[in-house]
Amino acid sequence: MEVYLFYIVATIAVCTGVYLIFEKNPVFSALYLIQTMVCIAVLYILLEAQFIAAVQMIVYAGAIMVLFLFVIMLLNLNIGQEKKDALPYQKIPAILIGIALFAVLCIVLKSKLLQGKQGEYTTAYINNVGNTKLLGNLLFTDYLLPFEITSVLLFVAAIGAIMLAKRKI
């Protein structure tokens, strides 16, 4: 059942991702991006990562998408206004390289080499302890330093917003 769910959701995610790229209206692109984010949140749930799924919904599909929409409104891109291709010579090599990378990924997937190291936490263990609890324990003990530095990172981001986007200082 979970496998089928995975295939359904993954297909939707890929389709909306493709629509996102080929959609002319940037607001629609943003809406497709929200759909992709929601699908990824479902994939996280399938991986028993409920907390990450919630964060994905709250932060990405919520807050960051609002930010995206504001930027689109700020730029006020005119719909249907075809831009001249500034880099015409890049098109064909880009497509070829993209296909090549995709082929490499397919070969890797097919050759069953994709067998990374098994993690120490099994699904049963995670379900027993609780995903959020496990994550909290790791984050606040082993990964304490990155967590604290994150506050500096957020601070820098706030300074950036003020310095670059505020009219009067």
Place this chain on the structure above:
Amino acid sequence: MINASIMTFNILNILPILVLAGFGMIVLVTDVLSSRKWVNRNILAYISLIGIIIAAVLTRSSTGTTLFSFNESFVTDNYSLFFNFIFLLCAGLTILISHNYIKREDINYGEYYALILFSTIGMMLMASGADLLNIYIGLEVMSISIYILTGFKRSKLISNEASLKYFLLGAFATGFLLYGISLTYGTTGAINLKQIASFIAEKGGMSDPLMVIGMGLLIVGLGFKVASVPFHAWVPDVYEGAPTPVTAFMSVGPKAAGFAAFLRIFLTAFGSSHLEWQKIIYILAILTMTLGNVSALSQTNIKRMLAYSSIAHAGYLLIALVSANDMGVSATLFYVLAYIFMNIGAFAIIIVLSRKGDECIQINDYAGLGFKHPLLAIAMTLFMLSMAGVPPMAGFVGKFYIFSAAIKSGYIGLAIIAVINSVISVYYYLRITVIMYMKEPAREFVPLTISPLMVAAIVISVVGTLQLGIFPSKVMEIAQRSILMMR
């Protein structure tokens, strides 16, 4: 149940980082309160300098040990301490040369100093990070601070454009880096560099193609930060648009931090399979050196010229990475230190000659400087000769060590290409000297006002350039003791 193991928690190791973070916040709070009578904005530079000096003293006090802390994700060894010194020196010199500049350009905000201190935190974390997560977060803190600093001249379009360009391309590069990290994690199941190394050793090399792709993406991400060809396209525009002291800062700091992380990751985590990545870096090094030097030949704007020259220097440093031996590591440390003195010194002279509304950055603007301001011209000549690698300057010794490291590892062809490149570079570095002394002044030189802080910066740079060039052995000894201890 889980027992929350309070791990190897050693606050002393991150004390310099804490001090810098604290002083960064003090600077900001002082600045936002500066509408009050008792606070003067001019003291902000001094507060930041005090913070840097305290951090340097704390760094000095813990030399000679190798300590892992925070679940083995943060390492304090001579290698990271040497790099921390380099970053602190770079931040200190930048503050010295920017004090007058930002007052003149009406961008005297506390954020300027705070962002320099915060980005130094990021660099220190990159040099000390023993797992990919710490290195990544350090890189983000450093990069985002510098994106903002690039756009710090808020009313100037060229500065805004540079900031946007740097940010967009930098975000893509970070994406590559993260993808590389996740593929590495996916195959090895570890983000700790030691564990990655032992996993690869167990498997007997890079058998997994995903691993190879991950490593390649890591090269892309870090290659962008150190401005190596073909990830260099942003460099000239960003260097030209950024405020000049910021250009000085970012041509040295992020490059040094990028190489710190580059060496740490590739020599420890991927050390056992160096034959694989050496080929890639080998080609990158040749491209970077050659393209940097050849493009610099035709520049008429001195900031763009120094941008291409900084690409070329990244190429020389990549040679040290290719050699992948202890000598290469110590040569990198020495070269980066020498590069700080000569590069920030050169930018200091550019700032001294510029005025508000007139950046004075065309190379022809320097005509006749030798007669009008002989001391400045002598200093500039010294820095240019040092960058060209003329003995007895610091740059020569640095290049000598790097090329010997390459020869020691058997890369004689690479060393020959590097020497040819050095010879090419002499042309454009000496052109400035020739213009300064041999040409009639194209314009009036107004009387210059040099602040004491600026004098201090130039004197430190001159002394550093000569000291490292004439008596390199002492610093080289320290550098040799600072090779990576993680293996």
Place this chain on the structure above:
Amino acid sequence: MINYLPILILFIIAVGFAVTNIGLSAILGPRRPTREKLTPYECGIEPVGTARERFSVKFYLIAMLFVVFDIEVIFLYPWAVVFKSLKLFGFIEMLTFIGIMLVCYFYIWKRGGLEWD
């Protein structure tokens, strides 16, 4: 996974409800459009210009600051879950984090980042 069944059912009902109603009104409703009926507010004031105006960058600033503090709050959740087992250590840890964010908030406030000038 079975725990998510109610959510799935709710989701299906929500989508089905919307699709049914819009579909029914599209099929059944008569359509006689006039100029007046097609204006955004049929009984409101006359529209002045287009709705495709550029937004001010101020909205972006507020949204950006919101994201910063949103992420801060996200970290509080797993912390609260493991708070009991971490004891004082976890408390000090979070105090440092919140302290830095508090300085950040103070800075934004004093810089006028929250004002609509």
